[in-house]
Amino acid sequence: MLSAVDARTLEITDPSSGEAVGTVAVATDAEAAEAVARALAAFPAWAATPPAERGLRLRAAAQALAARADEVAAMNTRETGKSAGDAAGGVEAAVNTLLQYAELGPVHRGRRLNGAWDAVDVATPQPRGVVLALTPWNDPVAVAAGLLGAAIVSGDTVVHKPSERCPHTGALLDEILAGALPEGVLVHVTGDGVTGAALAASPDLAVIAHVGSTATGRKLALVGAQNDVHVIRENGGNDPLVVDAGVDPVWAAGQAALGAFANAGQICTSVERIYVHRDVAQPFLSALVAEADAWTQRSGQPLVDERMRAAVAAQVDGAVAAGAELLTGGAVPEGPGSHYPCTVLSGVPEGAEVLTEETFGPVAPVVIVDDFEEGLRLAAADRYGLAATVLTPDMTHAHRAAALLPVGTVKVNAVFGGAPGGSAQPRGASGAGFGYGPELLDEMTTTTVVHFGLPGGRA
Structure with missing residues (x-):
């Protein structure tokens, strides 16, 4: 549970007991802008890193998270009230998700197009740029791992702002994952809705990936349309x-x-x-x-x-x-x-x-x-x-x-469940775009079509 202590500070208490968890400072506008700048500066080198190497780096990040799983799960329980078993399951799911994207990213395929016999036409995925990931509190580790993993292995760099209801959990997660990655590939920002809005308004973003309320998702969609930013939203449901x-x-x-x-x-x-x-x-x-x-x-x-x-x-x-x-x-x-x-x-x-x-x-x-x-x-x-x-x-x-x-x-005949690799597109007020599964790699990349002709040839 949180409450505002002053304009830029949040006090977190345990929803089970009401005991204090800690106080965190909310990032200033200048700090938010600096976070985007760091990710933008890191993008060219990370995008040029061979996909196999990006996959190895993400695998190392997953292993680092697994090594500190108990610590992350315990913090999640303290901040959100999630049961110990569910919190541990969320970290396990996050590790598995990161490992899956570490494997899927390097084999994310383009297509060969049928053109003239003496030419080659290909459609190939390319990293988009800086991704702003805004993630929720209800399953903060597992959900974040999907968005972060897909973006990072695709060659994007990420600015991650977790929910203000679990800032300690989000900061710990990002610290662990960023330790296995080059500087600027994953940048953490602590903040609230005001911070998220300031980040989303940055002209240097390529993608906004949001899991949260429909009201916030709609605001982000408008910002994305105004700034030519690709927006992925999994928002409210009434299942x-x-x-x-x-x-x-x-x-x-x-x-x-x-x-x-x-x-x-x-x-x-x-x-x-x-x-x-x-x-x-x-x-x-x-x-x-x-x-x-x-x-x-x-x-x-x-x-x-x-x-x-x-x-x-x-x-x-x-x-x-x-x-x-x-x-x-x-x-x-x-x-x-x-x-x-x-x-x-x-x-x-x-x-x-x-x-x-x-x-x-x-x-x-x-x-x-x-x-x-x-x-x-x-x-x-x-x-x-x-x-x-x-x-x-x-x-x-x-x-x-x-x-x-x-x-x-x-x-x-089952309220939960599904095969590995499943994905879905929410509709209506629930959002738009694939938010998980192999198709999330398509959301995190853009396609470049290249036509190769012969010098002096008819192509």
């Missing part, structure tokens, strides 16, 4: 879960609980709204309430700060005031920290904010529908387009969901 007739309601409730309550509901692709078929609604709701109570008892994980908890509580209170039934949870507990219980709502009225906006807390709002088509229609009727899940024994319904849901990722 639906459709529970079809014929599924085991207890199993479905377990999936719903995992999707809604893991990491206290603070995952980009958390389940945010649930549409359950009337035939299984009552046993599903009973099982979901039991799951919610069990998650609350064994987790104890807080929301990242009191400001986030207040926003979540306001959505729940608003839904109840509008006629939703509170089945469990929904009360702010006493004591230190920013804890909030896993909450289940039923009969949530159309238009309630808990259905139309991202909640980012451990809340499962449930709407009972008469058939699968109604659930699919309601799931699709949303301005966000990050991901969606369908639980169904009917493969026809599964195929319809995959074809009709306007989201970047459709998951069938």
Whole structure:
């Protein structure tokens, strides 16, 4: 949790206990500009470094992170309240992501084009330049590793500003990774939203890569358009879960609980709204309430700060005031920290904010529908387009969901999971561009087409 101490300082406290973690100075405008200048100065030499060598450097950075994994995970837990196991898993995922990009970067291929027989035409990827990476607090190590790894191995240099909610974690991560890289390839900046805006306005950027709120992402998209900067955005989500007739309601409730309550509901692709078929609604709701109570008892994980908890509580209170039934949870507990219980709502009225906006807390709002088509229609009727899940024994319904849901990722019969190398493009208010996977290398590079003719020849 953070609060402003003065105009350029932030005080971080542990959201679990309210104890002080530390105070950090926010970068001045001059320091932000100097960070971009350092990355810009380092770009020509790094872009000219052979891709295989860039991959080796990134591999060394991954190994350095692995060697200090416990330290990074512990700091993440102190700043964000993330459970020890989840924090350790995030660092492990970050190491694996860096290693994957260390392998993928050197084999990032161009294309041979078919032209005249006595000429050669090729399309080859080239580094773009300086990348500004603005990364979130909810999984700060794993998410940052994807953007940083793809950019660095592509030959770009990076200015990284982590979220102001976890500045110690971000600074530690960058210190470790930068130690394995040449000067200026990865430059850290500590700051808040004002700092991020100042960095984004720099005329020396080539890419802005942002994972965070839709409101901030839209501002960055406008800045990118004005400055001819390529912008990659993974922004808010309001991911639906459709529970079809014929599924085991207890199993479905377990999936719903995992999707809604893991990491206290603070995952980009958390389940945010649930549409359950009337035939299984009552046993599903009973099982979901039991799951919610069990998650609350064994987790104890807080929301990242009191400001986030207040926003979540306001959505729940608003839904109840509008006629939703509170089945469990929904009360702010006493004591230190920013804890909030896993909450289940039923009969949530159309238009309630808990259905139309991202909640980012451990809340499962449930709407009972008469058939699968109604659930699919309601799931699709949303301005966000990050991901969606369908639980169904009917493969026809599964195929319809995959074809009709306007989201970047459709998951069938599992709220989380996916093959290595997967990627997705968010839609609508959820952003634009590939934010992970091999396709992120395409986002971090630009393509140059070259035509080689023969001297004095017709080409």
